[in-house]
Amino acid sequence: VSALTVSSLLERLRAGDRRACARLISIVEDEAEGTTEILNELYPLMGRAYRIGITGPPGAGKSTLVEKLAQECRSRGKTVGIVAVDPTSPFSGGAVLGDRVRMPALFTDPGVFIRSMATRGGMGGLATRTKEVCDVLDAFGVDYILVETVGVGQVELDIASAAHSTLVVLVPESGDSIQVMKAGLMEIGDVFCVNKSDRQGADRLVMAIQAMLELKQVRNGWMPPVVKTSATDGTGTGELLARLDEHRKYLGDSNLLVARRKSSIRAEIRELVEARLRREIWTRTDVSDELSLLVEKVFEGGSTPYRAADEILGLVQPDAGQEVREK
Amino acid sequence: VSALTVSSLLERLRAGDRRACARLISIVEDEAEGTTEILNELYPLMGRAYRIGITGPPGAGKSTLVEKLAQECRSRGKTVGIVAVDPTSPFSGGAVLGDRVRMPALFTDPGVFIRSMATRGGMGGLATRTKEVCDVLDAFGVDYILVETVGVGQVELDIASAAHSTLVVLVPESGDSIQVMKAGLMEIGDVFCVNKSDRQGADRLVMAIQAMLELKQVRNGWMPPVVKTSATDGTGTGELLARLDEHRKYLGDSNLLVARRKSSIRAEIRELVEARLRREIWTRTDVSDELSLLVEKVFEGGSTPYRAADEILGLVQPDAGQEVREK
Numbered sequence: 001v002s003a004l005t006v007s008s009l010l011e012r013l014r015a016g017d018r019r020a021c022a023r024l025i026s027i028v029e030d031e032a033e034g035t036t037e038i039l040n041e042l043y044p045l046m047g048r049a050y051r052i053g054i055t056g057p058p059g060a061g062k063s064t065l066v067e068k069l070a071q072e073c074r075s076r077g078k079t080v081g082i083v084a085v086d087p088t089s090p091f092s093g094g095a096v097l098g099d100r101v102r103m104p105a106l107f108t109d110p111g112v113f114i115r116s117m118a119t120r121g122g123m124g125g126l127a128t129r130t131k132e133v134c135d136v137l138d139a140f141g142v143d144y145i146l147v148e149t150v151g152v153g154q155v156e157l158d159i160a161s162a163a164h165s166t167l168v169v170l171v172p173e174s175g176d177s178i179q180v181m182k183a184g185l186m187e188i189g190d191v192f193c194v195n196k197s198d199r200q201g202a203d204r205l206v207m208a209i210q211a212m213l214e215l216k217q218v219r220n221g222w223m224p225p226v227v228k229t230s231a232t233d234g235t236g237t238g239e240l241l242a243r244l245d246e247h248r249k250y251l252g253d254s255n256l257l258v259a260r261r262k263s264s265i266r267a268e269i270r271e272l273v274e275a276r277l278r279r280e281i282w283t284r285t286d287v288s289d290e291l292s293l294l295v296e297k298v299f300e301g302g303s304t305p306y307r308a309a310d311e312i313l314g315l316v317q318p319d320a321g322q323e324v325r326e327k
Numbered sequence: 328v329s330a331l332t333v334s335s336l337l338e339r340l341r342a343g344d345r346r347a348c349a350r351l352i353s354i355v356e357d358e359a360e361g362t363t364e365i366l367n368e369l370y371p372l373m374g375r376a377y378r379i380g381i382t383g384p385p386g387a388g389k390s391t392l393v394e395k396l397a398q399e400c401r402s403r404g405k406t407v408g409i410v411a412v413d414p415t416s417p418f419s420g421g422a423v424l425g426d427r428v429r430m431p432a433l434f435t436d437p438g439v440f441i442r443s444m445a446t447r448g449g450m451g452g453l454a455t456r457t458k459e460v461c462d463v464l465d466a467f468g469v470d471y472i473l474v475e476t477v478g479v480g481q482v483e484l485d486i487a488s489a490a491h492s493t494l495v496v497l498v499p500e501s502g503d504s505i506q507v508m509k510a511g512l513m514e515i516g517d518v519f520c521v522n523k524s525d526r527q528g529a530d531r532l533v534m535a536i537q538a539m540l541e542l543k544q545v546r547n548g549w550m551p552p553v554v555k556t557s558a559t560d561g562t563g564t565g566e567l568l569a570r571l572d573e574h575r576k577y578l579g580d581s582n583l584l585v586a587r588r589k590s591s592i593r594a595e596i597r598e599l600v601e602a603r604l605r606r607e608i609w610t611r612t613d614v615s616d617e618l619s620l621l622v623e624k625v626f627e628g629g630s631t632p633y634r635a636a637d638e639i640l641g642l643v644q645p646d647a648g649q650e651v652r653e654k
Contacts, residue, residue, distance in 0.1 A: 272636035309599035
């Protein structure tokens with residue numbers, strides 16, 4: 001991507017051009033050339049959108065719920081960005097379901113911007129570029145950003161920590177309370193929603209969640225509300241959005257938003273520094289040649305990964321490597 | 328942990344002392360002092376255990392299945408290590424269920440070693456120390472290591488990539504095929520198991536999985552088998568272990584084991600180097616002071632995370648920082 005293209009895309013985004021926004025998101029998601037410039041240029045425009053992470057087990061009806069929440073936002077005159085995160089597919093290399101298949105009702109609404117992302121497997125680096133995609137949407141000017149993730153794992157915890165509020169979606173079929181606790185969902189929810197609440201067991205699940213929340217300490221004075229919804233017909237989604245707005249207001253009033261913002265800036269700077277250092281080290285020819293030799297040596301039993309790491313460190317940081325070996 | 332303690336623990340582990348093994352695992356899991364020495368010393372003893380990752384949605388009966396698989400191993404005269412990974416609980420700071428609650432039938436068997444681990448939230452670094460815990464068990468001399476994880480996310484993908492074989496456990500209630508695909512389970516399974524197979528829909532799920540696997544390319548000539556089990560009464564677990572053993576044999580015959588081993592050595596060396604560099608950078612007083620100043624500056628709108636990262640890089644790598652700013 002040429003600098004000229006980037007600067008023209010940025011200008012068009014500032015003028016509200018959706019296609020420029022989509023293109024910029026693709027660049028940022030792929031970490032293509034120009035990514036840093038884009039995020040740096042857009043930075044002053046960020047910080048206005050309310051970012052909501054939506055998570056829960058597969059089959060809880062998250063997509064439909066997100067669709068209905070988006071419609072609630074729209075009916076209040078607000079614009080919405082939707083980011084759906086799918087696990088990596090090493091086969092397809094991308095999201096399993098396309099944007100068009102999801103949420104047909106919203107796809108033609110100019111006040112709604114929908115984007116599917118794949119997560120990335122493998123070690124090292126951030127698992128997804130969700131935060132950066134949300135950053136572009138934020139700069140584009142949407143009022144709400146709804147980030148939908150499948151399942152609960154490291155990716156979801158990271159996404160939760162990047163959102164202002166986390167909504168946990170459960171269904172009566174989600175199983176007994178121990179399963180819910182084991183899945184780590186109690187810990188990350190700011191607002192809970194029992195979806196498909198016309199089914200048997202819904203009230204029992206609401207009570208079980210409330211009981212578990214009462215056992216935990218209330219975090220900084222916020223007791224997560226539990227809302228019953230039926231996303232297919234829209235029951236309860238208005239109340240759900242109201243509860244989420246309350247949580248946002250609570251964050252603002254309690255100064256937590258400032259604290260979260262600063263800790264997210266800190267994490268971002270650290271990650272940027274580490275990513276650059278990683279790139280610089282492993283693209284050095286001498287380092288990568290040495291690494292290949294050391295892999296063979298360890299494989300054949302002539303060294304261990306720990307001694308090999310010392311040798312690489314000796315290459316990239318002569319002083320540090322020395323010090324370690326002398327210990 | 329003193330060097331003397333470590334060296335005595337290592338000696339006792341080599342003599343087959345379970346308590347020394349447990350203690351060494353704790354040190355390695357906490358990354359306490361002595362960790363590198365322990366893993367380095369034990370390295371020549373590793374590489375004999377067959378590592379199986381077991382994953383699937385909450386409520387699929389993984390714990391019971393692992394228990395039955397372990398009993399199968401025992402009935403063939405093999406020893407077993409079991410590692411159960413739970414999501415982080417910021418409240419409890421540890422695993423939700425203790426080792427004793429899980430698998431009561433195995434807890435008193437001297438041929439079985441059970442360990443629960445919590446995953447760790449937050450950015451940067453490996454999410455769990457599962458691989459290292461397995462390394463110690465491997466050096467201790469167990470024949471099989473069964474690693475059980477909840478849900479599917481980044482952690483699970485990392486664990487799958489560290490295991491020799493990945494077993495995906497589903498139940499008829501796991502929902503329709505799109506849900507299974509969305510959860511990213513098709514991609515990581517070397518062997519599939521439909522548990523609770525006496526329930527309605529089991530055969531349909533088996534057929535759906537087989538159909539989806541046939542749609543994908545067969546990876547390197549291995550077509551993942553689908554086995555029906557009923558873990559509560561042990562039905563099918565013998566066949567399941569036989570299929571896993573076949574996958575292990577296939578890996579050995581096809582030389583894939585060598586390739587996997589080398590790529591895992593490479594990843595480990597890289598991670599060790601990066602972890603050391605991260606620690607060295609962020610514990611420097613000048614860097615951490617500068618970072619705090621920059622966080623405030625970015626928060627107040629006087630800079631962006633990208634420019635701030637350049638400044639930190641200028642501190643830790645004077646040349647690299649220069650080059651970037653001149654661009």
